[in-house]
Amino acid sequence: MATTVVMEALSPTMEEGRLVEWKKQPGDAVAVGDVLAEVETDKAVMELVARAAGTLLQHAVPAGTTVPVGQTLAHIGAAGEVVEAGSQPAGSQAPVSQAAAGAANGRDKAPTPAAPAATATAPTPAPAAGGRLKASPLARRIAADRGLDLQAVTGTGPEGRIVLRDVETAGGPQASGSRQQAAAQQAAGGRQPDAPRPLVASGAAFTDVPLTQIRKTISKRLAQSIGPIPTFYLTAEADMTRAAEAREGLNALGEGKVSFNDIVIKATALALKQHPACNAWWQEDRIRYWADVHVAMAVAVEDGLITPIIRHADRKTLREIGAEAKDLALRARERKLKPEEYTGGTFSVSNLGMFDIDEFTAIINPPEAGILAVGRIADQAVAHEGQLAIRKRLRLTMSCDHRIIDGATGAQFLRTLVRMLENPLALVW
Numbered sequence: 001m002a003t004t005v006v007m008e009a010l011s012p013t014m015e016e017g018r019l020v021e022w023k024k025q026p027g028d029a030v031a032v033g034d035v036l037a038e039v040e041t042d043k044a045v046m047e048l049v050a051r052a053a054g055t056l057l058q059h060a061v062p063a064g065t066t067v068p069v070g071q072t073l074a075h076i077g078a079a080g081e082v083v084e085a086g087s088q089p090a091g092s093q094a095p096v097s098q099a100a101a102g103a104a105n106g107r108d109k110a111p112t113p114a115a116p117a118a119t120a121t122a123p124t125p126a127p128a129a130g131g132r133l134k135a136s137p138l139a140r141r142i143a144a145d146r147g148l149d150l151q152a153v154t155g156t157g158p159e160g161r162i163v164l165r166d167v168e169t170a171g172g173p174q175a176s177g178s179r180q181q182a183a184a185q186q187a188a189g190g191r192q193p194d195a196p197r198p199l200v201a202s203g204a205a206f207t208d209v210p211l212t213q214i215r216k217t218i219s220k221r222l223a224q225s226i227g228p229i230p231t232f233y234l235t236a237e238a239d240m241t242r243a244a245e246a247r248e249g250l251n252a253l254g255e256g257k258v259s260f261n262d263i264v265i266k267a268t269a270l271a272l273k274q275h276p277a278c279n280a281w282w283q284e285d286r287i288r289y290w291a292d293v294h295v296a297m298a299v300a301v302e303d304g305l306i307t308p309i310i311r312h313a314d315r316k317t318l319r320e321i322g323a324e325a326k327d328l329a330l331r332a333r334e335r336k337l338k339p340e341e342y343t344g345g346t347f348s349v350s351n352l353g354m355f356d357i358d359e360f361t362a363i364i365n366p367p368e369a370g371i372l373a374v375g376r377i378a379d380q381a382v383a384h385e386g387q388l389a390i391r392k393r394l395r396l397t398m399s400c401d402h403r404i405i406d407g408a409t410g411a412q413f414l415r416t417l418v419r420m421l422e423n424p425l426a427l428v429w
Contacts, residue, residue: 001077002054002057002075002076002077002078002081002083003051003052003054003075003076003077004072004074004075005036005048005050005051005072005073005074005075005076006069006070006071006072006073007019007039007048007067007068007069007070007071007073008048008069009069010039010041010046010048010339011041011042011043011044011046011339011343012339012343013042013043013217013343014041014042014069015042015068015069016066016067016068016069016213017039017040017041017066017067017069017213018039018040018064018065018066018212018213019037019038019039019061019062019063019064019065019066019067019073020037020038020039020040020045020063020064020140021037021038021063022036022037022059022063023035023036023037023038023047024036024037024050024056025056026056026057026058026059027055027056027079028055028056029054029055030050030052030053030054030055030056030076031050031053032050032051032052032053033049033050034049034050035047035048035049035050036048036049036050036056036073036074037063037073040212040213040335041213042213042214042216042217043213043214043217043306043335043337043339043342044306044335044336044337044338045335045336048073050076052076053076054076054077054078054079055076055077055078055079055081056074056075056076057074057075057076057077057081057083058074058075058083059073059074060072060073060074060075061073066213133150133151133162134155134160134161134162135150135153135155135161135162135163136161136162136163136302136303136335139162139163139166139167139302142167142207142209143167146167148167148170150162150167152170153166153167153170154166161334163302212303212304214301214303214304214305214306215303215304217304218304218305222363225363225364225365225366226363229282229364229366229401229403230401230402230403231364231399231400231401231402232399232400232402232407232410233361233397233398233399233400234397234398234400234407234410234411234414235359235395235396235397235398236395236396236398236414236415236417236418237393237394237395237396237418238393238394238396238417238418238421238422239382239384239391239392239393239394239421239422240260240377240392240393240394240421240422241391241392242422242423242424243260243263243392243421243422243424244260244377244392246424246425247259247260247263247424250318250319255319256319256322256323257322258318258319258322259322259325260353260377260394261297261325261349261351261353261374262318262321262322262325263318263421263424263427264349264351264372264374264421265295265297265310265313265321265325265349266313266314266316266318266321266427267417267420267421267426267427268295268313268347268349268372268417269293269295269310269313269314270314270420270426270427271413271416271417271420272293272295272314272346272347272413273293273314274413274416275409275412275413275416276289276290276291277289277369277404277405277409277413278347278369278370278400278404278405278409278410278413279293279346279347279369280346280368280369280404280405281346281367281368281369282366282367282369282401282403282404283367287403287404288367290346292311292312292346293312293313293314293346293347294309294310294311294312294313294344294345294346294347295309295310295313295345295346295347295348295349296308296309296310296342296345296346296347296348296349296365296368297309297310297325297328297329297348297349297350297351298348298349298350298351298362299328299329299332299333301332301333301335302333306332306337306342307342307345307348307365308328308329308331308332308337308341308342309328309341309342309343309344309345310324310325310328311344317428318427318428328341345365345368346368347368347369347370347371347372348362348364348365348368348370348371348372349371349372349374350362350371350372350373350374351374352373352374352375352376353374353375353376353377353394354376355376356376357375357376358375358376358378358395359373359375359395359396359397360373360375360397361373361397361399362397362399363399364399364400364401368401369400369401369404369405370398370399370400370401370404370405370410371398371399372396372397372398372399372417373396373397373398373399374394374396375394375395375396375397376394377392377393377394378392378393378394379391379392379393380392380393394421396414396417396418398410398413398414
């Protein structure tokens with residue numbers, strides 16, 4: 001009897017997935033563990049592997065289709081076996097992924113699969129002559145909407161991957177030098193081009209772009225946060241002059257680079273260790289206080305936001321945090337993170353300083369109790385030791401879930417954080 005291949009829960013929060021590309025075609029031999037397809041989840045593009053051996057008999061859905069977890073995707077059986085339309089062989093229940101079984105690193109309830117919904121099919125480009133064409137799911141969608149042949153587009157993403165900006169500038173007046181500059185900016189610090197990206201095709205009144213899985217998840221998470229959670233905000237300012245000097249000295253050693261964001265993450269982790277009331281989750285009928293500190297850092301990706309996690313950040317050196325943060329951010333932009341690398345954070349940090357933002361308020365990532373919004377470090381004329389001096393100042397705004405954190409509790413945490421940033425030796429004490 002044929003084995004049914006279903007859409008698996010490839011991440012703890014996944015309710016549906018978009019089948020990006022079939023790797024096996026009907027008639028191909030399949031072994032256990034072979035990659036059948038690439039699936040865009042709510043956080044990354046992951047591989048769907050075969051759970052049975054045999055011959056791939058048929059595709060139940062075409063590439064580009066979004067289907068809920070548990071829905072049939074294909075059938076594997078003996079060569080020549082006929083599968084009746086709409087059949088569901090016994091034992092075809094979706095396997096439980098390791099990440100889903102872990103229930104999001106401690107969450108008590110697994111996500112409930114969404115009800116099946118009608119979806120539109122988006123065409124995908126043909127493979128390149130030398131192998132599979134590398135392009136992000138959003139780039140494929142925009143190219144399909146505009147009738148653009150991706151074979152003629154030069155990719156500026158990692159390993160030549162075609163990303164959204166390549167599709168938007170293809171055939172346009174932009175010189176190739178601007179593409180190289182954008183790629184260099186991303187490789188250097190992850191900063192995206194400052195110029196707004198034209199999403200509407202030339203001459204068109206508008207362009208409809210279907211929601212990606214990550215954008216759907218972001219919208220759900222925001223609705224869970226900004227409405228139900230009673231949030232208040234605390235802002236403090238830190239003198240970063242000594243931290244800047246310490247960073248310059250560390251980087252001069254040539255043993256890896258330390259960014260200001262790495263310093264903030266380390267200081268935040270140490271402050272959370274001193275104020276465990278802020279290192280907590282809201283669990284509806286109880287508050288969970290964590291002994292370990294896992295700091296989630298917000299990373300902007302091509303079509304959304306993801307928060308990879310620096311685990312045990314309080315125990316790691318600045319260089320270890322710097323190397324890990326750089327690696328996680330790179331793989332986040334390539335959509336290559338594993339579920340355990342972006343779930344289970346106990347507190348979040350969001351930094352927009354590289355975009356010259358002085359201060360902002362960030363939205364709490366439930367079930368966490370708070371998130372720190374980090375602005376830019378700017379030279380300011382301030383009173384210092386009785387004299388007017390130019391000092392490097394940084395504004396920090398903490399968003400607090402009032403169900404867990406009271407005003408005084410959040411203020412004490414921020415005061416400790418500021419003291420650590422202003423006395424960088426505390427980070428290595």
